[in-house]
Amino acid sequence: MLDIAIIGAGPAGLSAALNGVIRNKKVEIFGKKPETSAIFKAENVNNYLGMPNLTGEEMIDQFLNHALDVGVKFNEALVSEIYDMGDYYTLNVDNDFVDAKTILVATGIPKARFVLGEEEYIGRGVSYCATCDGMLYRDRDIIVVAEDKEAYAEEVRYLQDIAKKVYLVAKFDVKEKFNDNVEVIKNRLKIVKGEDYFKKVELVNEIEIEAEGLFILRETMPVAKLIRGIEMDENFIKVNRNLETNLKGIYAAGDCTGKPFQVAKAVGEGLTAGLNIVSYIDKVEKIKVEEKELVSVK
Amino acid sequence: MLDIAIIGAGPAGLSAALNGVIRNKKVEIFGKKPETSAIFKAENVNNYLGMPNLTGEEMIDQFLNHALDVGVKFNEALVSEIYDMGDYYTLNVDNDFVDAKTILVATGIPKARFVLGEEEYIGRGVSYCATCDGMLYRDRDIIVVAEDKEAYAEEVRYLQDIAKKVYLVAKFDVKEKFNDNVEVIKNRLKIVKGEDYFKKVELVNEIEIEAEGLFILRETMPVAKLIRGIEMDENFIKVNRNLETNLKGIYAAGDCTGKPFQVAKAVGEGLTAGLNIVSYIDKVEKIKVEEKELVSVK
Numbered sequence: 001m002l003d004i005a006i007i008g009a010g011p012a013g014l015s016a017a018l019n020g021v022i023r024n025k026k027v028e029i030f031g032k033k034p035e036t037s038a039i040f041k042a043e044n045v046n047n048y049l050g051m052p053n054l055t056g057e058e059m060i061d062q063f064l065n066h067a068l069d070v071g072v073k074f075n076e077a078l079v080s081e082i083y084d085m086g087d088y089y090t091l092n093v094d095n096d097f098v099d100a101k102t103i104l105v106a107t108g109i110p111k112a113r114f115v116l117g118e119e120e121y122i123g124r125g126v127s128y129c130a131t132c133d134g135m136l137y138r139d140r141d142i143i144v145v146a147e148d149k150e151a152y153a154e155e156v157r158y159l160q161d162i163a164k165k166v167y168l169v170a171k172f173d174v175k176e177k178f179n180d181n182v183e184v185i186k187n188r189l190k191i192v193k194g195e196d197y198f199k200k201v202e203l204v205n206e207i208e209i210e211a212e213g214l215f216i217l218r219e220t221m222p223v224a225k226l227i228r229g230i231e232m233d234e235n236f237i238k239v240n241r242n243l244e245t246n247l248k249g250i251y252a253a254g255d256c257t258g259k260p261f262q263v264a265k266a267v268g269e270g271l272t273a274g275l276n277i278v279s280y281i282d283k284v285e286k287i288k289v290e291e292k293e294l295v296s297v298k
Numbered sequence: 299m300l301d302i303a304i305i306g307a308g309p310a311g312l313s314a315a316l317n318g319v320i321r322n323k324k325v326e327i328f329g330k331k332p333e334t335s336a337i338f339k340a341e342n343v344n345n346y347l348g349m350p351n352l353t354g355e356e357m358i359d360q361f362l363n364h365a366l367d368v369g370v371k372f373n374e375a376l377v378s379e380i381y382d383m384g385d386y387y388t389l390n391v392d393n394d395f396v397d398a399k400t401i402l403v404a405t406g407i408p409k410a411r412f413v414l415g416e417e418e419y420i421g422r423g424v425s426y427c428a429t430c431d432g433m434l435y436r437d438r439d440i441i442v443v444a445e446d447k448e449a450y451a452e453e454v455r456y457l458q459d460i461a462k463k464v465y466l467v468a469k470f471d472v473k474e475k476f477n478d479n480v481e482v483i484k485n486r487l488k489i490v491k492g493e494d495y496f497k498k499v500e501l502v503n504e505i506e507i508e509a510e511g512l513f514i515l516r517e518t519m520p521v522a523k524l525i526r527g528i529e530m531d532e533n534f535i536k537v538n539r540n541l542e543t544n545l546k547g548i549y550a551a552g553d554c555t556g557k558p559f560q561v562a563k564a565v566g567e568g569l570t571a572g573l574n575i576v577s578y579i580d581k582v583e584k585i586k587v588e589e590k591e592l593v594s595v596k
């Protein structure tokens with residue numbers, strides 16, 4: 001069981017992880033390569049106090065090295081689902097499961113958004129996890145929308161063995177070889193349609209495809225999908241001055257909490273969130289110990 | 299007229315100044331030597347992401363050099379009063395006056411506090427500024443409480459020529475030579491007493507001294523005295539997520555806004571406050587231009 005699962009390996013996630021590890025907590029980061037951080041491509045960053053005139057790449061390098069030196073563990077992985085287990089959370093990480101007492105969301109500027117109709121049919125034909133839901137579609141027709149060039153192929157190979165037919169919709173050129181029951185369609189998802197249950201997708205140019213299930217494979221998950229019930233303020237996660245979200249044990253830091261989209265803001269929020277999470281864990285543990293003592297006295 | 303007057307030269311003040319200057323604003327910092335920052339004496343700071351294992355002194359050096367290189371102007375000076383002029387603020391800085399459109403308070407962990415009774419008699423016999431109020435006490439008896447070893451002597455020299463008698467209360471050994479009408483008392487201020495108007499002070503060991511005026515010379519001013527009407531949350535300045543205080547054009551960042559007392563939090567808040575102040579100034583200027591255009595159309 002992790003003390004803190006951090007989603008996102010940018011400045012906010014690394015700063016939080018650094019501070020969690022220093023305070024002797026078991027911390028792991030799950031995220032895309034640090035090179036994908038918004039700051040990485042910057043030619044010159046000169047407003048992070050104390051580190052003048054660095055490229056984004058140099059800055060991220062120094063950040064990552066500092067965090068790794070202290071003992072932060074980074075996993076290059078996509079978190080696709082988070083389940084509330086009452087006392088703790090379970091994360092679906094690349095189709096594996098990881099338990100954590102608390103979660104810090106540090107996913108950067110929100111990019112992934114639902115397309116029209118998508119949210120309505122989640123759990124009613126729309127899925128994001130082949131391993132979790134694939135078997136529901138044995139010998140049926142499914143659509144796979146691949147938005148993530150890196151990780152889709154493995155999912156499609158798993159699904160082609162289960163489903164009768166797989167429509168693979170991708171905006172990029174698909175170079176992988178799949179079974180004959182996989183039909184590649186170079187296009188983009190526009191609308192998800194159905195009645196009580198998912199029925200079909202509309203692609204760009206009004207092309208429609210019918211199927212019984214729809215898998216959407218994204219690079220990042222929309223935060224509202226990743227964490228059910230999390231309160232948003234327009235596109236950003238709503239946090240208070242302690243970086244707490246509305247959900248117990250879930251914190252957020254960095255660009256995903258809103259402007260300014262700047263390194264110093266992300267690093268500062270990461271620290272504040274990290275230290276507040278440490279206090280939160282210690283407080284919860286203390287209550288548990290006291291409850292146990294109370295029971296043993298009885 | 300400054301765009302931004304920053305009070306405090308610690309990590310929060312420097313970060314805000316850096317970001318203000320980069321955005322082409324006229325910014326000056328007023329504060330004590332950076333060596334007096336809370337972090338300066340730290341033996342090892344390892345939780346500011348990207349700058350591992352520095353002493354507090356090395357860290358402050360890098361911070362200050364970065365800010366000065368970019369063009370931040372630092373004045374070693376004490377701000378003793380702030381006046382709301384409607385459209386802008388006037389600061390009393392070492393008995394000189396400085397105008398600024400906006401103010402960032404970045405004064406660190408609040409140390410200076412009022413003693414019992416002090417607040418009640420401000421403007422009714424209690425003063426913090428010899429140049430401002432000295433002449434009110436011509437040929438009268440006054441008490442000067444010197445808490446600041448550095449700057450009191452000049453003030454006392456000014457006051458000894460005006461007052462009939464000066465009781466100089468200091469907790470440290472006074473080595474300066476003053477006129478014969480100055481009586482040095484090695485002691486500490488405990489209570490300020492009076493009725494409608496200030497009457498006397500009580501020192502430690504119940505010694506009382508009567509006089510017509512009381513000057514208290516402190517290293518730092520209590521924030522609530524410095525900025526009348528600023529909303530506090532216990533000992534800290536109350537700010538929202540944008541680092542705005544309850545007063546128009548006055549922002550706060552760093553340790554003075556509350557825990558965690560950490561460099562990364564201060565630097566992050568400094569940046570956020572700095573950039574929000576820049577937006578605020580630009581918005582106000584734009585409204586002014588529009589109003590002028592409206593008038594010229596009429």
